[in-house]
Amino acid sequence: MKKLLLLGAFALLGGMAQAQEGFRLGGHVGAPLGDASDAASVTIGIDAAYMWHITKGLDIGATTGYSHFFGKDNVDDFGFVPIAASGKYTFSKVPLFVGLDLGAAISTRDYINSGLYVAPRVGYQMKNIELYLGFQTISSKYKDHGPYWYDNGRHNFGAVNFGVNFFLK
Numbered sequence: 577m578k579k580l581l582l583l584g585a586f587a588l589l590g591g592m593a594q595a596q597e598g599f600r601l602g603g604h605v606g607a608p609l610g611d612a613s614d615a616a617s618v619t620i621g622i623d624a625a626y627m628w629h630i631t632k633g634l635d636i637g638a639t640t641g642y643s644h645f646f647g648k649d650n651v652d653d654f655g656f657v658p659i660a661a662s663g664k665y666t667f668s669k670v671p672l673f674v675g676l677d678l679g680a681a682i683s684t685r686d687y688i689n690s691g692l693y694v695a696p697r698v699g700y701q702m703k704n705i706e707l708y709l710g711f712q713t714i715s716s717k718y719k720d721h722g723p724y725w726y727d728n729g730r731h732n733f734g735a736v737n738f739g740v741n742f743f744l745k
C-alpha cells in the first residue's frame with residue numbers, strides 16, 4: 577500500500593511539473609552597438625528556450641538560438657549561438673516582465689572567439705505571446721582580422737533588439 581501511495585504521489589507531482597513547463601520560440605531584430613556597430617548594419621535572430629515555472633511570477637530555464645550580424649563595408653557576416661540560463665519575472669498586477677539570459681555565446685567565425693553572453697530584457701506579457709525590448713552583449717576576443725580591428729584585444733559585440741516569443745504548450 578505504501579508503494580502504491582508513493583507511486584501515486586510521484587505521478588501527481590510529475591503531472592504538475594509537466595503542466596508548468598514549456599517551450600518558448602521566437603525571433604528578434606536589432607541595431608548593433610559597441611564594436612559590432614563598426615562592422616555590422618543590422619542583426620536578426622531566432623530564440624528558443626525551455627522554461628520551468630518555479631513560483632508565482634518566476635520562470636527559470638535554458639535558452640539557445642542564433643544571432644546573425646550582417647556585415648557592412650566589405651566585412652563578412654558573423655554570428656553567435658548562445659547557450660545560457662534564462663530567468664523571467666512577470667509582475668502580478670500588470671502584464672509586464674523583466675528577464676535575463678546569462679551564459680556563453682559560440683562564434684560562427686574562426687577569427688572571433690566565443691565569449692560571455694548577457695541579455696537583459698523588459699517586455700509586455702500576453703497569454704501565449706510576449707513582446708520585448710532587450711539588449712544583448714557578447715564579450716569576446718577578436719583575432720586580428722581587419723578591416724576594423726587590428727589587435728587581439730577584447731571587444732563587445734552587442735545589439736538593442738526588439739523581439740517576439742511564442743509559448744508552445
